[in-house]
Amino acid sequence: MKTTSHRWWKWLFLLLASLNIITAVFLFFWISTEEPQHKMENxxxxxxxxxxxxxxxxxxxxxxxxxxxxxxxxxxxxxxxxxxxxxxxxxxxxxxxxxxxxxxxxxxxxxxxxxxxxxxxxxxxxxxxxxxxxxxxxxxxxxxxxxxxxxxxxxxxxxxxxxxxxxxxxxxxxxxxxxxxxxxxxxxxxxx
Structure with a gap:
């Protein structure tokens, strides 16, 4: 029984780490996208x-x-x-x-x-x-x-x-x- 709970812990840790990486990548691209141009060239x-x-x-x-x-x-x-x-x-x-x-x-x-x-x-x-x-x-x-x-x-x-x-x-x-x-x-x- 101890080995089963140990495996769950590993899977939950990997899931949490993956979510953190996905969130960081999403935030990076969200922050680095350019704002629309409000100035008109004409x-x-x-x-x-x-x-x-x-x-x-x-x-x-x-x-x-x-x-x-x-x-x-x-x-x-x-x-x-x-x-x-x-x-x-x-x-x-x-x-x-x-x-x-x-x-x-x-x-x-x-x-x-x-x-x-x-x-x-x-x-x-x-x-x-x-x-x-x-x-x-x-x-x-x-x-x-x-x-x-x-x-x-x-x-x-x-x-x-x-x-x-x-x-x-x-x-x-x-x-x-x-x-x-x-x-x-x-x-x-x-x-x-």
Whole structure:
């Protein structure tokens, strides 16, 4: 009789351990799912009766942009190759240094910069771009003009939300890394 109760105890323990593991996995996926996007992309400065009056153009090369990014990014490095921007960082795990790489292809949309994700890797392990961007969106505090759209695997830099001296605005005109041509415009938007 003692052996029968001993077997029940083992089965109950295994059942309880399995329930704990299933609950932990469920909670992990429930917490890590992304929130629905409440921002509408089209609600940003789409008034057709506004005109942009250019006062100044700023021209940069890829190497100048790379230096600017490296000066601004704390704990990360930026490099530009072909038509890609690579942001890299590292962290310690069990006494080993793991390199993280995030690759983006930039484009311009309505004077704003769109960084389309092309790859995320941690060490030699490729990671899902939408999942990593979703975690970045939930875990980091970014300026209001940077919007992460994890479902579309991209980062939007809303230059139209930046203002200089409450009067001037910035727009991206050209962002061609391969030909080393990067141009930003500084000016005013005036209602007609």
């Amino acid at each position: 609600n940003r400065h789409t008034n057709e009766e506004e005109s942009f009056e250019e006062y100044l153009s700023i021209h940069m090369t890829s190497s100048q942009l790379e230096k600017l990014l490296n000066d601004e990014l704390e704990g990360m490095d930026a490099s530009i190759y072909d038509n890609h921007i690579r942001i890299s960082s590292s962290y310690q795990l069990l006494g080993r240094t793991i390199q993280i790489f995030m690759d983006f292809v930039p484009e311009i949309h309505n004077g704003n910069i769109v960084l389309n994700e092309t790859g995320f890797t941690a060490g030699n392990l490729p990671l899902s771009g939408s999942r990593v961007l979703s975690l970045m969106q939930q875990q980091s505090s970014l300026p209001s003009y940077i919007e992460i759209q994890s479902s579309r695997s991209r980062v939007l830099i809303h230059l139209d939300e930046l203002s200089i001296a409450d009067t001037y605005e910035v727009k991206a005109e050209m962002f061609n890394l391969e030909d080393d041509k990067i141009t930003f415009l500084l000016g005013k938007t005036e209602s007609q």
